[in-house]
Amino acid sequence: MPFLTPDVPPVDPAEFLTRRRQERIRLLATFWSEYGFGTPKMVHTIYIVKLLVLSIGGGVALATLTSDVGGPLDVASWWDQPIIYQKLVLWTLFLELFGIGGTWGPLAAHFKPMTGGISYWARPDTIRLPPWPAKVPFTRGDNRSPFDVLLYLATLASFLYAAASGGVRMDGAGVDLVDPVLMAIPAVLLVLCGLRDKVLFLAARGEQYLPILVISALTGPVLTFTDFIVAAKLIIVLVWVGAAISKMNPHFENVVPPMVSNAPFAPKLVKRAHYRSLPDDLLPSRTAWFMAHVLGTTAELVVPLVLLFSTDWTITLLAVGAMVLFHLFITQTFPLAVPLEWNLLFAYITVFLFAGHFAGDGYGVTDFSAPWMLPAFVAALLFFPVLGNLRPDLVSFLPSMRQYAGNWASATWAFAPGAEAKLNQLTRPAKNQIDQLVEGMGYDPDVAEMTMQMTLAWRSMHSQGRGLFSVLQNHLGADYETYSLREAEFCCNSVIGWNFGDGHLHDDQLIEAIQRRVGFEPGEFVVVWVESQPIHKRTQEYFVMDAALGIVERGTWLVADCVKEQPWLPNGPVPTTVTWRRSDAPTPAVRA
Structure with a gap:
């Protein structure tokens, strides 16, 4: 198994790109089943070193050397100490919000540069996505302001300061904890960050770590x-x-x-x-x-x-x-x-x-x-x-x-020939992934394109991928073969700096923000987006959106129809039910 070179599909990239799309998906999905992405083992080694040195080594050193629990190597003296638990949570929060935790590096489509996170969120005029802009005062808009940058940096600093602080003795328990005030401040700042930009709250894994900050802040004053x-x-x-x-x-x-x-x-x-x-x-x-x-x-x-x-x-x-x-x-x-x-x-x-x-x-x-x-x-x-x-x-x-769970909101982005390059007009530190591979890493353009299409094969191996490609075939018609298709999760990474597979980060809110900055023409940028399946329903709801026109179609498909089909849809598109269609929005096939 190569360490420095990737495993690659057994086909000439230029010849591969002449094949019909579903044939390409079949070839790449079959390749994936045995080789995955085919990533060189050197890349995985980088991640392992990052874990050992930065996450484990850095976190344990910081937590132990700033607490009265013994040295980093004296594991028996600190493994069960609550202050170490708190500080490792704080350190992990810092790494995640900085952008060097989850969704970092080439396995998350950050090819060059490999870090999203802070390079986006500490930069004014990048896109931000408030969760409830119409309901929460002072959160409207989608442009990152200097205030947002300062709030983000202050939140990062609060995690690091609390992690490096000394402990306070818990009355009656005989143990040290991080000062409750120093746990409360990051909790408040993280919520404020999240109200201005939901991406930051989710990137910090706030849904899991915020409750730990809250109970830490309440321990002593309220909790034993x-x-x-x-x-x-x-x-x-x-x-x-x-x-x-x-x-x-x-x-x-x-x-x-x-x-x-x-x-x-x-x-x-x-x-x-x-x-x-x-x-x-x-x-x-x-x-x-x-x-x-x-x-x-x-x-x-x-x-x-x-x-x-x-x-x-x-x-x-x-x-x-x-x-x-x-x-x-x-x-x-x-x-x-x-x-x-x-x-x-x-x-x-x-x-x-x-x-x-x-x-x-x-x-x-x-x-x-x-x-x-x-x-x-x-x-x-x-x-x-x-x-x-x-x-x-x-x-x-x-x-x-x-x-x-596999029950994900997901999307596929479709670009008319040449239209994808328009995304490079956005204010962001990274170009489109295809450009990162060609310009930053020296890939041949055909090899880079085949690499990007590996993500489509990966999506096709999951249930919602079969629905997304079915709707795209129905909507684009003959143009299905001419459009450049991209996995939205990966594209989202290059636009906002982070994505964990959550389609809510690249729904119509993000597409509208992109359109305000780029101005695609009708038919140039088409998105098929699907919501997760509710636990009490058998269907998933999708929409088709033209960036220039807005949502042009809504519908549903039966999950059972998707899970039983092969990734390359040999029987044609799975059945879909159109519940609404905008009458004045011609499809690219009709326009052609």
């Missing part, structure tokens, strides 16, 4: 130390259980095979076992079903509940080991959003909370000092996951706890 530990356990258990419940859907089986196929160190035999019959049938095999719904969904639901309620030391240790292995498994697959720091931190938190503060030693849910507060706290934690599963249009899939 035991309350703090129990609340922290409830937070992480909710993340696991919420994710497990969200995976009880027909999409998730399609997530596991391409994820395992992209794992750089998985044997080819293991990768092939996740498909029914390569190269003709790329639907998930029984092995994939077992991995998804037994080792995945069932384990992620049952084991965390065991951790929360078990008072048996042996069972607790086994459950701790299971969840640590769970997160290490995800880490070694290098998923495209590369949430590696998050997974390693959660592995440590599992050990800290459940082995370091065993429920049988007085840290169980029944030991909460104010039982009346517990239901209110749980209800607050459940609010966005419940709402997000019922009304995914209102909540990002991250607060909905649907990170790996």
Whole structure:
């Protein structure tokens, strides 16, 4: 397996680009099933070094050397100390919001430069996306102002300052914690950042870390130390259980095979076992079903509940080991959003909370000092996951706890010949990915184009990809073969600096912001966008948007029709139901 050179599809790139689109998707999806993206192992090594040096080494050094717990190498003296837990959360928050945590580097389509994040968010006039501009005062507009830059930098500084501060003794508990005030300030600043730009809140993984900041700020004035530990356990258990419940859907089986196929160190035999019959049938095999719904969904639901309620030391240790292995498994697959720091931190938190503060030693849910507060706290934690599963249009899939569920809002961008280059007019530190590959990394243009089309094949291996390509074929007609198609998640990275696979970051709000700056002509930039499937419905809702004209079509498709089709749609587009179409918006096919 090459270390410095990538695995590449067995086809001449120039000849490849002459083939029909669905034939190209079939070739690349089949290639992906055995090689993933084909990324050189050198790239994965860079990520591993980043984890070891920056996340683990830097975080442990900062946390221990600024706390009275012993040196970085004296693990036995600090692994179960709450101040270390708090500081590692703060350090990870800093890395994520800086832009060198998740969605960093070439695996997230940051080819050159490899860092988005701060290079976008500390730059005035880049695009920002407020979550509720019509409802929250002082948040209208989509242009990043000097105030936004200062607010962002202040939030970063508050994370770092709190992580580097000394501890304060918790009365009666005999342990040190970060000063509650220093935990409250970052919490407030993060919320303010998020109200001005939802991208920043989500990039910091605020839906998971903000509750930790809040309970840390309340510990002492309101909560006891035991309350703090129990609340922290409830937070992480909710993340696991919420994710497990969200995976009880027909999409998730399609997530596991391409994820395992992209794992750089998985044997080819293991990768092939996740498909029914390569190269003709790329639907998930029984092995994939077992991995998804037994080792995945069932384990992620049952084991965390065991951790929360078990008072048996042996069972607790086994459950701790299971969840640590769970997160290490995800880490070694290098998923495209590369949430590696998050997974390693959660592995440590599992050990800290459940082995370091065993429920049988007085840290169980029944030991909460104010039982009346517990239901209110749980209800607050459940609010966005419940709402997000019922009304995914209102909540990002991250607060909905649907990170790996395969039930994603997604999109494909389609550009008329030559129109994609117009995006380079945007104020941002990076050009389009195709230009990054050609100009920044010296790729031949045909090789760069084939590389970008690998992301389309990856999307086609997931259920919503088959729906997106079906709608595009219906809408573009004969022009389907002439347009340049791009995976919106990757394009979004180059426009706003971050994306974790959440289609809400590149919906009509972003397209309208781009159009105000670039001014595409009708037919030049067409988007097909689909919402996540509500937990109580069998359909997904999509829209077609022409950047110059707005939304021109809305409709639905049955999820069952998508999950049973091959990635290359050999039977033609899956059935769709048009619920509304704008009468005065001609399709590119009609215009031609």
